[in-house]
Amino acid sequence: MNPTHQHFDVQGMTCGHCERAVTQAVRRVDPAAEVRIDRQAGTVDVQTALAREQIAQAITEEGYTVR
């Protein structure tokens, strides 16, 4: 499956640590994922071959709210 671009609105990212935590959570389920985060806007953009639900679940399990 080819990687696709997925956009998530994520609540609760307040600092650089949060950005790293979310990035690492996504990379744990997809080591090849490209992750871009704008914490002011509360957005996470991921280039991944995984299903959207898998990425959303990884972010949720890290303790952040995906809307």
Ligand SMILES: [Cu+2]
């Ligand atoms: Cu933080």
